[in-house]
Amino acid sequence: MARTQQKRRTRYGGRIHFEEANARPCEKAGCLELGEFRAPKSRDGADGYHLFCLEHVREYNKSYNYFADMPEEEAASFQHSAAYGHRQTWPMGHRTATMRADASFTDPFGFADERAERQAAKEAEKQRQRRQYTPEQRDAFRTLDIDPTDDLHALKRHYKQLVKRFHPDANGGDRRAEDRLKNINQAFSVLNAGLS
Numbered sequence: 402m403a404r405t406q407q408k409r410r411t412r413y414g415g416r417i418h419f420e421e422a423n424a425r426p427c428e429k430a431g432c433l434e435l436g437e438f439r440a441p442k443s444r445d446g447a448d449g450y451h452l453f454c455l456e457h458v459r460e461y462n463k464s465y466n467y468f469a470d471m472p473e474e475e476a477a478s479f480q481h482s483a484a485y486g487h488r489q490t491w492p493m494g495h496r497t498a499t500m501r502a503d504a505s506f507t508d509p510f511g512f513a514d515e516r517a518e519r520q521a522a523k524e525a526e527k528q529r530q531r532r533q534y535t536p537e538q539r540d541a542f543r544t545l546d547i548d549p550t551d552d553l554h555a556l557k558r559h560y561k562q563l564v565k566r567f568h569p570d571a572n573g574g575d576r577r578a579e580d581r582l583k584n585i586n587q588a589f590s591v592l593n594a595g596l597s
């Protein structure tokens with residue numbers, strides 16, 4: 402997806418050439434590494450950039466709020482995580498817009514990618530939970546002779562075919578077909594109620 406590529410570009414976009422860095426040292430006091438990565442001094446980058454080594458640009462970037470456009474509870478749970486000591490959060494909106502627009506902004510932690518991964522994991526979990534059908538639903542799927550599915554449209558199509566096939570008119574008033582149709586109707590209404 403284009404969105405993902407954009408994020409990856411952003412992630413590595415902050416690395417600058419040695420010539421551009423003019424072989425300046427990392428600005429972290431006492432650090433002897435080259436300042437190969439730049440990080441904006443202010444939120445809008447108008448005050449220029451710090452130059453840091455990878456380790457220290459990471460440290461510096463930790464102070465920014467990467468989660469401004471996350472759903473609130475997601476951001477909150479992440480920020481409460483003891484693993485990351487975010488020192489500072491910025492107001493919503495402006496900072497994020499600037500980051501996205503500024504391809505030179507560094508994201509060496511790959512938080513943008515991490516976020517996409519978390520989102521995907523959440524979706525997968527939702528799907529998994531949906532597949533945990535009740536015994537009654539499992540019986541209903543068996544009665545309809547179809548693999549369990551959340552696809553209500555497919556289910557309806559399948560149901561309509563069964564109705565046609567087992568309708569008494571199509572079976573010369575066969576009593577067994579009528580019973581079968583009753584069970585099919587019952588099973589479908591169970592699934593229709595549970596899955597919609």
Ligand SMILES: [Zn+2]
Pocket residue numbers: 427428429432433434453454455456457
């Ligand atoms: Zn450094």
